[in-house]
Each structure stands twice: as C-alpha cells, then as structure tokens.
Amino acid sequence: MPSPMVVPEQVGDLDAVKLEETLMETWKEENTFQQQVDSRRSGKPFIFLEGPPTANGKPGIHHVVARTYKDLVCRWKAMEGFLVERKGGWDTHGLPVEIEVQKRLNLMSNQDIVEFGMEAFNDECRNSVWTYEDAWRKMTERMAFWVDLDEPYITLHDDYIESCWWALSEMFNKKLLFRGYKVLPFCPQTGTSYSTHEVALGYKEVEEPSVYIKFKLKDEDASILAWTTTPWTLPGNVGLAVGPDVDYIRVRINSEPEGWDGRGGASTGEELILAKDLFKEVIRHHCDVISEMKGSELLGMSYEPLFPDAVDKGDSSTAWTILEADWVTTSDGTGVVHTAVMYGEDDYNLGMEVGLPAEHTVGMDGNFLTGVHPELDGRYVKDCDEAIIDLLAASGQLYREKMYVHDYPHCWRTGHPLLYYAMDSWFVQMTAVKDKLLEFNDQIEWAPENIGTGRFGEWLRNVKDWAISRERFWGTPLPVWICVDCGHQHCIGSKDELQKMMTSDSMMPRELHRPYVDEVRLNCPECGENMQREQFVMDCWFDSGCASFAQWHHPFDGGDAFEAAFPVDYICEGVDQTRGWFYTLLAVSTTVFDQLCYKRCLSLGLILDKEGKKMSKSKGNVVDPWDHFNREGADASRWYMVSAGAPWSPLKFDPSGVRETYARFFLTLWNVYRFHADYAALDKFDPTASKMDERSLLDRWILSRTNGVANQFHELLVGWDIHKAARLLEDFVVDDLSNWYVRRSRRRLWDENESSDKASCQHTLHEVLTIISRLVAPISPFMVDSIHRNLHGTSVHLADWPVNDSGSELPPRDMVLEARMDLVRQLAEMGRRIRVEAKRRQRLPCAEGWVVGGPDLTQMHDLLAEELNVETISIEEDLDRFQRVELQPNRKALGRKARQDLPAVLEALAALADHEVALNDIKSGRMTISGYLIEEEDVEVRRVERPGYSAMTIEIAENELSTDVSLVLDMSIDDALLSKGLAREIIRRIQSQRKEMDLDMEASIKLEVWLGEECPELVEYDWAHLRNETRASHATLHVGEGPSDAIFFDVDGANISFKIN
C-alpha cells in the first residue's frame, strides 16, 4: 500500500452531518466523481443504466433506497477498476403528468384540452415535469448518489424521441406493428379511457337491472339461457361462451311458477339449456330435466341474433354460435356468457381468437349507432336499459329480470359509469417473439432468482401483444402515417425521413411533439396522395424501454457509445418495475436488436413504514429522508437501509434503526479512527517508515481477521448478499476491532517513548483502517473518505478495491492464530462469568488460573491474565483435578441407529450412574442398550467442573475434532492480592475524579490518600504503580481518617479517602 508520507491530523468529536456537508463541498470542488470515472479510463467498462424517475413528484425515502443500491454497485465496480459511467435520466412523458396538469387547470375532458389549446397544454406539461427537479438534485447530491445530472438523457428531447421513432420503425419493418382494438374503461363524457389506477378511484356500489335472455337455437327446438348486467351490450352480441367441462342440462317447462316479478317468462313445453349448478337459482318454473351434457357438446350450435340488423356478419363463420372459453364459471349467471366483442376484454380476446365480427354498435359519444334498432338509434346507452328489456320481453326472448347490486367503476371526474369499450389502438406483436423473450430471460442474472423464474417468467409465458398507443396529448407522437386515399401505412424512423417524405406545403415541426407533428403530411409512396398521422402518442413505458440506446441518440449519434454499452451490465429498480421497466427494456431490445438488454437485474423490495404498512401521504407515515440526513447523516441512513435486510425483502423502515446504526457502527468506527489519529498525530507517525521489529500476536491477529473479513465481504457482494456483507463488517468493527483489538491495545499507545510495539500497533491500525475504509466506501461513502484522506491524503473513492485475485493488497491470513485468539476471547468471557458466579470483585486479582486442554495458548497467557486480572495463567494437564466426565447423547447418530427405540435409549443413557465407567465401556465396545451397540460417535463427552471449583468448560473444534477446554481460577486471597486490589480500587476512583474535574490526560496532580485502620496494607510496589497510573507528581500516603473535604469511599468495609490538588 504505497502512499506518500502523511501524518494524520487530530480529530475531534464526530459531527456526522457537518462532516458530510464539508465533504460534499470537497467533492464538488475536486470533481471527485469525474476523477473516479476518469482514473478508470483504461479499465473494462461496467455498464449501468439508470431507470429514469419522473421529476414531477417529490423524491421520497424509497428513492433513496433504490439510489443507494444503484450507487453502491457502481462505486464498488469502479474501485475494482471498471470504467463505470453513470448517466442520469428523466422520464418526462405520460398520463400522470397530464392528469396533474388537468387537475391544476380544471380541464375535465379531452374536449376541454383541445379548447384550451394543445400547444398551451403541452407547454404546461413540459414545465410541470421540472417542478421537483431541484428537490431531486439536492436529494441525489446529499445522499451521495454519483450520477451525471448535468448531461442526463431526457425523454422529451427531440433526439430521444427520434431514437424511439427509429425503434418503432424497426418493429414496423419487421411487421411486428399492427392496428387493432383494445378494450378499456372509457368515459364518453370526457372522451378519455382510464388506467387501472384511475379506475380504482371511482368504484361505486350501484343497483342495476340484470337480465336472463333466451337465445333461440337454430337447429333445436330449445333456447340457451344467458345472463348480463349490461343490457346495452346486447345489440352487440355475436356469440355465447360455455365452459367445455361445465355440466349443462336441458329442461322442459311443465307448469307455471307460483309467483312472478317483472317482465319476461316462459310457456309450458318450452325447453331451456343452462348450467346444471345454476338451475335452481335461475329457473322459477316447474321443469322436467330432459338431458345432461358437457359444454363441449354444445359447441358450434347456431342461434338467432337478438338484433339482426345491429351487426354485420361479414365473412365470419362463427358469429352467433356457441363458443368455448375456459374462463366460464358457474359462480353466477347461467354458465353461458353473452359475448359482445367490442365491450369486454375477455369478449374481445375470444372474438379475435375465433373470428367474430369486430363491429361497434355504440359510438365514442356513448350513443347507439344508427341502424342498431329504430328504438335505440342515437340514444345514450345507459338510458336504454328499460327500452331494451321491453323489446326483449315483447319478442319473448326475456326469461327474467332481476335487480343486481355490485361495485362498478365510474369516472372520477364526472361520476358517470365507465363503459368497457374497444378503442382503436396500435400493438406490438409481442406474442410473436415470446420464445425469444423466454430465452433471453434465462440469460439474465436475477436477484433474487425467483423474480426471473417466477413473477417475470410467468408474465413472459403469458405475454400479450403490447398496446403502445394512447389517445393523449403529452408524449412521444406515434410516428405512423396513413394515406387518406389508399390506406397505405408508413412508420417514420427519423427526422431526415420525415423531411424527405413530407408534402411540399408541410413544415418541419419545431419539435417532435403534438400538435406540431400532427400538421405534417406525407406523400404516399403508393398512390401519391396525402398521408395523415395517426393521432396517438406512445405509451410512456415505450420511451423508458428505449433508454439503453436512446440515451446515446443511437443510431444517429453517439458513435461507439452504444455498441460499447449494450447490453448493459446492471440495472436496479423496485420490484414494481417487473412488468414495467424490466419488461419494456427487454421487449424493445428483443424486437429491435434480437438481444437481451441487461445482464444483471437487482429487484428491490418495497419500502414500508415500521409497522409494515405501505407509506402513503394519506396515512401520514411517509418518512422524509432529510430527517435522517440532518440527524444521523447519509452514511448511517444508507448503511441502515442496506443492512436492515435483503435488498429484495420489503424494508420496514424504522427511524430508530438509523439511530442505532449511527451509534453502534459509525460512532464506534469513528472512535477507533480517532484513537489512532490522535496518537499518530501526537507521535508524528509516518506510515512509510517502519520502526518496528516484529508485529505482536494481537496485531497479526487483527490483520489476519481483516483479510478474512475483506474476502468474505467481497464474496457476499458478488452473491448479492449485500445485507450480510454489511452486517459482517459491522460486527467486525464493533466486536473484533473496537472491543478487542483497540481495547487490548490502548496501553500500547500510551507509551510516550518510541517503541517497536507502539509502531507495530500504529502500522496495524493504519492498515486495518485503510482496508475497512475501502470496503465501506461503496455503501457509505462519507466518513470513510474523511478517514482515508487523513491517513493517505487521497480520496478513498480513487483507491483500489482491497480484494483482488492475487490477494496482494491484503495482509497475511493465519487461521491457527485466529482460532486461538477466538478461544482466548471465549476464555476471557468465561473468566468474567466465573468471577460473577463466585462473587469475586473484578478488581481483586486472582493469584492463579489454569487452562486445561485445547491448543497451546502460552503466547497469549499474558493477555488473558491482564484481561481477567489474574497474576499468572498456566497450563494444567490433569483434567480430573477439576472436572468429571459427562455423556450427552448424539441424537443424530443414535436416531439413525435406534429409530423408534430412540426414547428408550435416551432414557437408559440418562440413567447411567457413572459416566466415566460408561465412557470406557463405549470405547472398548462393551456398551449395549436395548440391543443397540453404543459407539463413541453416539455420544458427546462433556467435562463438567467438580463442585467446589470455580471453573468452566467449553467445547471447541480443533482439526475437525471437538475437544474441551476449561478455565479454572484460584479463588484464594492473600495480603499481596489485597494490596493490589486496593490499589486498583483507589486508582479507579481517582481516575473517575480526574475525568469529572475535566483534567487533561497528561496533567499531573498532587495526591493525598488516607487509609482507614481496617484497611489491608498497601505495599510500596502497588503504591508506586498507583502514583504512576494517576500521574501524581507528588503523593502522600496517610494512615487514618482523611479531612472532611476529601473524597470518601469504602472497600469491603474499610474506609478510604483521597484529595486531588
């Protein structure tokens, strides 16, 4: 790790917010982001594609989460040496933008917009898109998402639109684009169709007439019964759908019913067909069942049209026949579904499948078309329910009418019921490339995997043709022109082409938006007549689906930028984008390039509030990211979000979790750093000059652990287990580095003289902090940059990733040492527990301790002795001096052997009187229980301390075998120990007094101590130690009671007092 000589500066208390804000300035001045990109120019590219947000909404915490995952992968890859360019993007078209403007300007209908002026309206839309751009910029900068917002791609730019046009023309040329119908909820009053989101706004419970209609079969003396809640669709009826496996019955009316409500009825002898399960609910007459049949037996039968003049049969062979549909159920109705092709989605799909005539009986104004029926022509459909029922009753085709209560969607603006209506629409024939989509999907690395196989794969297996046109104003105009004379269709793929084909009296549009583009006419290449544009805009998902190439203005501009950046390596968005952006990217790349679009996709879970509820403005549970940016900082916010759970799990955002992350991880790391930096500054530590002989065991241990953690961290990132990586590193910093290494090393740096040991500690901290800084940097980029700059003089974001194939960046690994240190730490914990159980004060030393069993820890005995306040630690080999043997059953082994007899065997084992003898029997193969030979592998041997000893035993794994290690402490007390303990008690009190007096760490004091009569003797050696520890330049020791202004306390009943000057 070569670096110029940099002497760290002293650092003060942590003020995370100030630190981050200062660094933001530094990054801006240095242009650190650009430096990071530029420094990797020679590297292999790693392509990231930013999913463009819409700036007409305020950024929320969920955007911060998504941007954190985008950012951390990019930063990590850049540190690994890849060239990672990050172009920002803005999504600027679409219905939400229009609705926002419509609400503001109170424009209720498409007609209102036209009257307001399309040009003015689109200007409003264009402006509204940037309402929150500044908020987005500020958030992006504050959270340290490094992305180029100065040259972003913007979907409303002509260049971007031109690329979209090109893509669509490619599809057109491949004959993948066609005009058809799409059934949508439609409001005739406003002239608008609605998205599901808008439909959800307007559900109302209504009571409406529903009718059972008799459809007279042509070749049978019987009628088939169907049911509908929308009588106005009946003139459009062209088919009846039955379930092929549903049971139907044919019944004959044999007598009148007892009572009858409303119109309709049937005469004796009439025969009716309907689903068997619904017979009782529907039929009011007394009947004889004539026969039963499956739906499949009814298929193909013809029936008389209800309104013979309403629809022209054309060349359809299936009109007015019985058809098969697997979605027919017997949950309500008659098990026979009336099918009006233009007024229901299922109806339309079925109609296209079997070739029913697709003809409207209703106009866009919601009124019946002329020629449907003299009584209905020109009337608003919802006003015709009564008239239609009367007509059917009069012709004997009505069986029953019944009022029906249900939730039905209404226009959220006008309150009128929406009509499901087949709208003119342009489609991309995705069904033609389904196999390709599935093939490419298999090549994408999904995180989590189940998105690819599950949600996304499922969607692709059921792929439908993509309706890409919208009858709207603000969007990429559909570049399809149709000849007014011969009907020839042409799709424009560039501005040049537009210019070449336009009529001499047309002007090049000032921008590629409505209304300018609408005015352009083309010369028809077939007949020479004028061509007119189809007045649609495109689905805004088409825009963003083109992002991978349109961001470079491919194929018109950008040179090799596109070729080098396709397919992209990494995209990352919320799971709600599965059928959105994830799909449209693949849909476009498959149809245009016959390639996949992205190689890796991280699909993020939803952000919920801490109760697991969705965050929404109305619930008031939305978390404002700035609350945390301004309190715990962006580092802690980012780290919390990443470590709280797997990226793809829903994140319950708990504000106190951010606090906890700050206190536990960042504050700890800061204090470790401060500990190093302060002494390094004091000692003018030079990391380039080695003044140490050999690293201590403790140093080699933490370096080895650092190596292990770094490698593991890296592997976890590779496997997308980012949360596990973060937790690993956090635990390492808190437990290993701070609570063990630094705690055990404090005294080493207190030494004011130059020493090899001190140098070794400083070099070690320098190295470990460097590696940690670099590992943390992608996830939380601020504090570690401050650390890295102070240690090296350079930004951590320009540094190399510490883990690489050669492993050269990392200190050596020593597994044996790690295992032993781990054991020592366990022994230290055991020792503290032993003391608590034996009620022995921590400050009263023990004369001796023994380690029994396990590996040779001689080198660490001093460390352990200091930790446990024990005079000497030694090895004892005679286990039996402290312990006895106890056998525990190995259920896994015994279960395999004894199976159902296991309980009996366990009972017998538990009842063994002498485990020592039993163990010997087992070893020599002489132990049989219930006929099963008990072998060594069937039991686990435990060593339990004999009563009367203060000892504990743990089991450790060594060389794949388990062995027991015990710690035993000598609990006896003598004068020497009492003196030492007393000294420690006094030192502790004086130190805390010094702290209270806010004395400088180096300040000397004058000290007077009075020991009461009952006090144990304080020997000179311990007194000297006391003076030294408390920095007492002058000290006097008295026997007796101290003056009233001294500080008094007592130890085991002895009075002690002291005074500091």
Place this chain on the structure above:
RNA sequence: GGGCCCGUGGCUUAGCCUGGUUAGAGCACCCGACUGAUAAUCGGGAGGUCACCGGUUCAAAUCCGGUCGGGCCCA
C-alpha cells in the same frame, strides 16, 4: 380470480435450501460488574404455542398439503 413474496420474544432479525443439543443475536427493559473506553463494554435475568391446522419422520422453525393474516403484481 391468477402469480409471486412474507409470517420466529415488545421491536428488528439469524437459522429453513441440506430435519437432529437448551431456536442464536441486536435494540428496549431489570439486576450486577467494569471503565481515562465512545451514545462504550462485560456478566446475568425476564420475555418465544417459530401465524394456525394437518401430514411425512424415531425426530419438524426447517420438508409436504391446507387455512388464516400481511404485502406486491396482474385480472
């Protein structure tokens, strides 16, 4: 209605793929210790029908089926 994900002490979670000691941790709480060691640390305590029901098995938090609840996407 279909698809996918989730359900473990008050909260956040590990473990589940590959069944086997007393379900492990952190926060919060209580008791104690320790501290020139930071908003720290250590020991102990209390707190769990592992959503529910059934199945497989000698043995289920773990595997299978179902139910309920939550969430998302699509109808």
